[in-house]
Amino acid sequence: MALITDLILTPIVFGLIGMVIKRISRWLALISSAISTYYSIQLLGLLPGSFTIRLTPPVPIIFQLDLLSVTLSIATSVLTFLVVLYAINQKIRDRFFVYIPIALGISLGALLSSDLILFLFFWGFLLAIVFGLLLVGKEGRDPSAAAQKALFLLGASDFAMLLGIVLLLTTIGIGSLTPPFPKPLTSPIAIAGFILILAGGVGKIGGFPFHTWIPKSADVVPPATMAFLPSVLDKILGTYLLIRLLTRIFIPSPSIALLIMIIGSITIVIGVFMALIQPNGMRTLAYSTIGQAGYIIVGLGTLHPIGIAGALFHMFNNIIYKTGLFFTLGSVEAATGRSNLEDLGGLAKVMPITFFSFLISGLALAGVPPLSGFCSKWMIYQAIIQSRSHWLWPAFLIAAMFGSVLTLAYILKLLYATFLSEPPKDLDLDRIQEATVNGWFPPLLLAVGAIVFGVFAYSVPIARIIQPILPTRIEALGFWQPVLATILLLIGLLIGLLIYLFGTALRAKESKIFIGGEEIDSEEGRIPGTHFYSSLPQIYMLEKIYTFGKGGAFDFYNYLVGIFTSLGIVAGKVIEFLIQKFYEVIAAIYRIAGGVGSEAHSGILPNYLSWLLLGLFFLFLFLW
Amino acid sequence: MFFFITTLILIIIGLYAIVTKTNLIRIIIGFAILEYAINFFFALVGFKKGALAPIITQVDGPKNFVDPIPQALVLTAIVIGLATTALMLSFAIKLYQKHKTFDITKIKELKG
Amino acid sequence: MNLLPLFFALPLAGAFLIPILSKIWRGFSDLIANSITTILLFLSFYSLNLFEEGEVIIYKMGGWPPPLGITMVYDHLSALIVISIAIVVFAASIFSIRYLEHFTGRVKFYTLFMLITAGMMGVAITGDIFNLFVFVEIASISSYALVAFGIEKEELEAAFKYMVMGEIASLFLLFAIALLYGRASTLNMADLANTLSVAGRDQLFWFVAAILLFSFAIKSALFPFHSWLPDAHPSAPAPVSAILSGIFVKVLGVYALIRLSFNVFGLTPQNSPIFFHILIFLGLVSVFFGGIIASRQRDYKRLLAYSTIAQIGFIMVGIGIGNFWAIAGGLFHILAHAITKSLLFLTSGAVVYATGKRDLEELAGLGKTMGITAWSYRLATLSLSGLPPLVGFFPKLFIIIGACQAKLYWLAILLAILSVFTLAYLLKIIRKVYFTTKEVSTPETPFSMRLSMLFLVILMILFGFGFQGLLNSLIIPATKVLLNGTGYGRAILGG
Known part of the structure; x- marks a missing residue:
């Protein structure tokens, strides 16, 4: 019991101390997130349990631990630690480091509380901190409009949830996040309450129609904030609430499932397609965050054990690689001082470790086997096919699959524009240096995590983490053998490497470009990454396919x-x-x-x- | 009954003056009428036909008194009325000094 | 010793002493006023220890037994109001010390300040309906004078309009009292309650109820009766605006209305649904129009004044729903809004003190230099729009719970949506005034001003975290007083 209060209060107290003594707030944030990591791992020893703290005599405050909440607490603490470690020597205002531990403490409280009212208390408190965190802008940028938008949208979804919880409390008498038995959703009031709470969860996770604040914040707040808020904290809390709601509190009906899947599919479509046409790396990732939230929502909406396991797995994968991506692009921004894709290029040479991390995380996000994103998406597809809850299911499947294909498209665009394309003239590559240790280590660690979660998908994350959390057994998942696939892939790579090293026929020849006998400026001949899909929004479909095919960027599809x-x-x-x-x-x-x-x-x-x-x-x- | 109807008419006259007149002084006069009408009404509430003034001169005197409480209350109300009228008139004087007009519809800087 | 008379006798004595003693040394005005408000603050909290839930303290003026003489009655509802008054008045008086450098006539200011305090305290604890009228008038007349305190064009205009409408309300209150006296031949509220509950309800009863509702609707600025408030509240000096918006409208309007309608007239949602539907309707219209007109304002204080109309609407909706949690929410909001709105007005005072401007378009970038003010404003905004750890969350939660229990689901949804709009208009000030990157060099406000703002911020956080204690010791007993209905009369007369 004392452990829980320590776990929740330590980061909050450290944050408050940091508020007073601004000088040491960075280190306090680092230490407190390390301590919460330690404490939350200790919680595993108490499982399963419920703990009551009596503040004033009539009010018991009940915390309940099960594997889901404890696992998510550990994940939150670890990721927060990495975020702080990454941001610690960056040019961010000290206030950032005051809010981060407070937000951590509050979210741990929300994850561990059993009582709906207590949960609501933490949840609303978090909104205030999120607002404060979003007000800490990048240098020279004014984040107030974005922060207000976020406060308004999240506030609206929170109020919906408040209303839903009050409805449930007053009419059905559900007061706990972890009631002994789930109730069927039959009465109209229960359905209304359910949908209102659903709005709260969807709003938190960044789903349609509450998502618009994320891209708006993307280029006005520091990358560390983006890594922390939409891609770690909101994903974890939103997924947690939705899982509780759909599996522990209620037994939802198929029509409800349909609603959730429609919301999820729309979210995927919006996120992916909007990501494709952004001229700015941070905004691309922000929309990508929204799109991946859609996968989680769709997976949960199938109500199928594999779907829920897949959604949970996808959530873990997503926080791993998305945080890594935000970190790497943040490092690029810190090193070059630029964020528009058009002004970047050729950084693979000077920032090799960052490039490697970005490559792995990005391919994992795109779901390239055998990296981590593939397996979870695979599970979600399977769940959609197996549940077949409604005749619309092929539509959901198509939305999810093409979302995945286009994710690869925008990741390749980011990769090309930032690291591989010819640098613009005014970018002096010699003066750009690799990030410092704490800048390249967290993304590298996350990239390794993405590899481990992909290659050993069954033996590590599913068997050790996902399966114990869920009550039902996860059945066989088709014939996807990640380890075998990896070995085959490695052999292929090895052959390729041998050909590259020893073959001469494939070696490209560099030559100058001439037009009309004049040597043209290399700047004119340069293809910056943004032009990859720049034609998409403007021109007619056929014309576009024509030019696109001619360009031959991706002949195969x-x-x-x-x-x-x-x-x-x-x-x-x-x-x-x-x-x-x-x-x-x-x-x-x-x-x-x-x-x-x-x-x-x-x-x-x-x-x-x-x-x-x-x-x-x-x-x-x-x-x- | 006649007196009650009279007070009602007086109240309506007072309200009419306050609402429709645009001159500051006339509005204040409207208030005076409204206030006196209500005071008059209050005094009437304690009135009994044919009763004596409530002044006790002997222990076992006649019991047929007018209710004395409304009279005491009306006295208080008149004092309060004096204060409000005086304050309102002083506002009117100051307003005239600043705006050079007594027309309340022309004094409309605060809006929106 | 019975402490009750001290609540209004102390400020009355202050009003008497300040002009006299200030002839000797000018500093006496600050000293006396601030020490009296401090004593009132301690007394009001101390008084909670003197009686248990369900009990009343009665003070008989001049020793006359209840139906004959004037009585002072102190129960938990009065205690709630007295505590709210004491908090706001304490903060405002500390704030005034430096703020009055802008004005001449510090002595007159404090005299009126003490009178308005005495009037409000008297309204909160009186048990006699004519006495209620007298205290209402004391408070009102001093508030008219305080609104006009700047004696510039705008102040005078606002004060005159305010006075016209306020006096119509006061005179109708007197008219209603005359009718009641003619009906029941008593002025004591407890005795009146007993008589009225025996006599039954006829045309005259409802006529009086309508006039009283009209009168108190003007005083509490419900929607069609509100038009004086956006002129009057911004025109007063900032500490007075804090008092007027924070607590004045609630004591003279809301408190007097609920005390009379529940405890004297014995109205309940069951036996007089129309009356309560009118309250809900007026409240909702106020919330809606107050909110949307507020978001169009360009003047710092005028925006806050419209917001007051909206928040009074929330209280009225809570009262109008009329079941336990809704009333508890309404009463809690009286306290919560008193703290929050007076804090908001004090920040406006700090901004005016530092820059001399109130126009939102002209102000910018104060967040950097006026840290405490900016943070007070932000926290108060979050509290008022109902963010959980702060005090403003619970009232709205309780009102929504009440609406759900009364099966008024549409109302619950509407209230939740409208309270998001609270955020929309209050954020406008943050955006314009505190959050621009423009560099300005305004100094932070003096220590005493910061102290009074910090005091309110601390209370806001404290009452938010300790809401359970507050609920048990104050709000729930006060709600029970109201729900007891005409049992109020029996409790006092001991019948």
Whole structure:
């Protein structure tokens, strides 16, 4: 019991001390996240258990530990430690290091609390800290608009959840996140409460329609914040809430599952297609975060054991490689001072370790076997096929699969534009240095993690982590043998390497480019990475496929990708547009009503008095 | 009954003056009328037909008194009314000095 | 010794002493006013120890037994109001010390300040309906004078309009009292409750109820009766704005209304649904229009004033739903909003003190130099829009719980949505005033101002974390007082 209070309070107290003594707040954040890692691992020894703390006599505060909450606590603590380690010598304001441990403590509290009201307390408290964290901007950028948007959207989803919880408490009497038996969703009030809480979970995880704050924040807050908030904390907490909601509190019906899967598919489509056309690495990753949240939602929405296991596994994978990606792009930004893809290029030579980490994490994100993203997506596909809950299931499958293909597309774009393309003239590669140890070590560690979670998918993460958490056994997953595949892949790579080393026929020959007898400037001949898909949003589909095919960037699938990309971009744009319009219409109603009300206060006393008399008249009319 | 109807008419006259008149002084006069009407009404509440003034001169005197409490209360209310009228008039004077007008509809800088 | 008279006698004595003693040494005005508000703060918290839940303390003025003389009644509802008043008045008086450098007439200011305090305290603890009127008038007249304290064009205009509407409300209150007296031949609220519950309800009863509702709706600025508030509250000096918006409207409007309607008239949602539906309707309209008009304002204080209209609407909705949790939420919001809104107005005072400006378009970048002010504002914003660890969360939670229990689900959803809008308009000030990267060099406010803001911030956090204790010792007993209905009369007269 004392362990739990220590676990929750230590980071909060360290954060508060850091608030007073700003100088040491960086080190306090590092130490406190290390301590919480230690404590949360200790929690494993207490499993399973429930602990009651009595603050004031009538109110018991109940914490409940099971493998799910403890595992997620460990993951949160470890990732927070890595984020702090990564950010510790970067040019970030000290306030960042004050909020991070406080946010850690609060999220641990939310993960471990059993009582819905207590959970709500932590959850809302976290919103305040998130708002504070988002207000810590990059140097020279004003994050207030983005932070406000986040506060508004997350606040709206939190209020929905508050309402849902109150509904459940007052009508059905569900007061706990971990009731002994799940209840069937039958009465309309329970369904309403369920959907409201669902909105809270989807909002937290970054799903449609609460996602728009993430890309807006992406290029105004430091990369470490992006790595911490949308890709670690929100994913873990959102997934946790949704798993509890769908498996422990209620037995959802197929129509509910359909709703969740539709939300998930829309999220995937928006995230992936919007990611493809961003000119900025951070924004690409931000949309990618949204897209991957969609996979988690779809996996949970199947309600199939494999789907839930896959979603959980995908969540773990996602926090591993996405954090790594944010770290590496952050290092690039710190080293070059640039974030637009057009201004970057050729960094693979000067930042080899960062390049390697980015390569591995990126391919893992794209789901390239045998890296980690593949297996979890594979499980989610299988769950969609096996559950077949609704005739729409092929649509979900297509959304998920093409999302995966296009993920590879934008990752290759990022990879090419940042590390492989010819650098722009004004980027002096000689003056750029590899990140310091704490800059390259965390992403490298995460990349290794992505390899381990992929190659040994069955023996390590599924058998040791995922399977014990879930009550049902995860059945065989088709004939995917990651270890065998890896060995084959390694042999292939080895052969390739031999050919590269000993063969001469394949060696490319460098030569100068001439047009009309004149040597052209290399800058003109350069193809920056942003031009990869720059034509997509503007031109007609057929024309685009034509140019694209001519360019020959991806000969093996460019026709399919072309068709679906354009369809998807149209769909993504339309949905984004509709959301935008929805918010605009609400804002317009708000403005017009406000304008009318404001005009009515004309400052003329007799008008005001006539309102009084009118009011008096109606009072008499109704009461007398 | 006649007196009650009279007070009701007076109240309506007072409200009418406050709401429709635009001159500061007339509004204040409207308040005076409204206030006196209500005070008059209050005094009437304690009135009994044919009763004596509530002044006790002997221990076993006649029991047929007018209720004395409303009279005491009305006295208090008149004092309060004096304060409000004085304050309102002083506002009116100051407003005239600043705006050079007594028309309340022309004094409308605070709006929106 | 019975402490009750001290609550209004101390500030009255202060109002008397300040002008006299200040002739000897000018510093006496600050000293007396601040020591009296400090004593009131301690007394109000100390008074909670004097009686148990369900009990009342009665003070008989001049020793006359209840139905005859004027009585002072102190139960948990009064205690809640008295504590709220004492907190706000304490913070405002500390804040005034340096803020008044802008004004001449420090002595007059403190005299009026003490009078408004005495009036509000009297309203909160009186048990006599005519006495209620007298205290309402004391508080109102001093508030008119305080609104006009700057004697510039705008202040005078606001004060005159405020006074016209406020006096209409006061005179109708007097009219209602006359009618009640004619009906029951008593002025004691407890005796009145007994008489009215025996006599039954006829046309006259509802006529009086309508007039009272009209009068208190003006005083508490519910929507169609609100038009004085956005003029009057911003025009007063900032500490007075804090008092007016933070607690004044609630004592004179909300408290008086609920005390009379629940405890004297014995109205409940069951026996008079129309009355309570009117309250919900007026409250909702206030929340809606107060919110949307607030977000259009360009003036720091005027925005906050519209926000007050919206928040009073929340309280009224809670009262109007009328079951246990909704009323508890409404009463809790009286305290929570008192702390939060007075803090918001004090920050406006700090900004005006430092820059001399109130227009949001002209202010910028104060977050860097005025750290405490900016943080106070941010925390108060989060509290008022209902963020959990701060005090503003619980009232709204309870009101929503109450709405769900009363099966008014649409209302619960509407309230949740509208309270998000609270955030929208309060954030406007953060964005414009505190958060721009523009460099400005305004000095931080003086120590005493920061102290009073910090005091309120600490209370906001303390009451948020310790809400359970507050709920058990104050809010729930106060709610029970209201739900006891006309049992109030029997409790006092001992029948």
